[in-house]
Amino acid sequence: MSEVVVRPVAVGDLDQLVELAGLTGFGLTTLPKDRDLLGNAILESQFSFERMSRRPAGETYLLVLEDLATKRVVGTSRIVSKVGGFEPFYGYRIETAVHESEVLKVRKEVPYLKLVTEHNGPCEVGSLFLSPEYRRDGNGRLLSLARFLFMAEHPQRFDPVVIAEMRGVIDEEGHSPFWDALGRHFFDMDFPTADYLSMVNKKFIADLMPTHPIYIPLLPQAAREVIGKVHPQTEPALHMLESEGFKFCQMIDIFDAGPAITCKRDEVRTIKQSKKLAVEEIAEVEPEGEVYLVSTTKTPFRATRARVETTVGGVRLSASTAEALNVKAGDYVRFAPMCAGTDQRLAPQREGINP
DSSP: OOOEEEEEOOGGGHHHHHHHHTTSOSSOTTSOSOHHHHHHHHHHHHHHHHHOOSSOSSOEEEEEEEETTTTEEEEEEEEESOOEEEEEEEEEEEEEEEEEETTTTEEEEEEEEEEEEEEEOOEEEEEEEEOGGGOOTTHHHHHHHHHHHHHHHOGGGSOSEEEEEOOOOOOTTSOOHHHHHTHHHHHOSOHHHHHHHHHHOTHHHHHHSOOSOEEGGGSOHHHHHTTTOOOGGGHHHHHHHHHTTOEEEEEEOTTTOOEEEEEEGGGSHHHHHOEEEEEEEEESSOOSSOEEEEEESSSSOOEEEEEOEEOSSSEEEEHHHHHHHTOOTTOEEEEEESSTTSOOOOOOSSTTOOO
8 A cells, every 4th residue: 555655855855856846837936946945945854854843933844755666756745834034924915995985875895915924924834746647546635634644743843823825827838917917017027037036035025025005906807817716736735725624814925826725733634633543563464444644653754645453552554554654563653534524433443442
């Protein structure tokens, strides 16, 4: 069952990460097509995993999906323990202004965009990208939800609120209707350039971004139509996070107008439903039971999907799963149902034990 594993990125992954970034198209800001930036991201992630602070302070954890047979890196996902600080989080919040005339008996509710600068922001999940040939067999779900198993094991290291910025509508040439209608007039550059520079240094945003309200009805129709909409390739990720409890928070990206969705950390489905039990037995054959997300609770973090059978003393795993996770009998694992709303019960298979 365990054909792939999620693990922390390593320095030796750089070449493959560069290759993977080349497949992303436009708009996935946190996986730039820049070898130096990706190298720095790897080092920053390694420092975060080694430090493992007791409270969130902006640490970045970059995870990769590895094909166990070929040792090839085929996907990425990321967690930022807390956004903001010296480099704030920017977004447009959709608000409504009420204009009323007693003389004309007219009352209008006009939506507008208000620039928000967050210096003490939430935890952020992002950088979810999977090589097209591996978009099958629940690989994308594993890569995305493994982050929440890590957060469930170390809740104190992440802000109590989680946000995800979803990629907005951008065509294959890198054109964004929202950027062309708004940002281009203030930054005097195309969307791909601005998107890249936002990874290098966000100060130019504070220097040039208009701080006055932007009335949505005054924008061209093409721009209005993409506000809060996601890139077609991002729709599966959006639906998956919505099934985890995330909801649109009336915030959009300042560049491509993609939606921001949020959920309280402890209300995320995978985190709420996860359980931690000891490995009682490792079997040569695949055990009976449902397929779950399963992760280690020790360092280094590793996660995969596998059949888990609960027993009197803990859980039974297959030898292949134990090898993928690098666990042995007596070690603890954390596991949760793969999907919301399924009949995957974390109940024991024998009598006398409470789940």
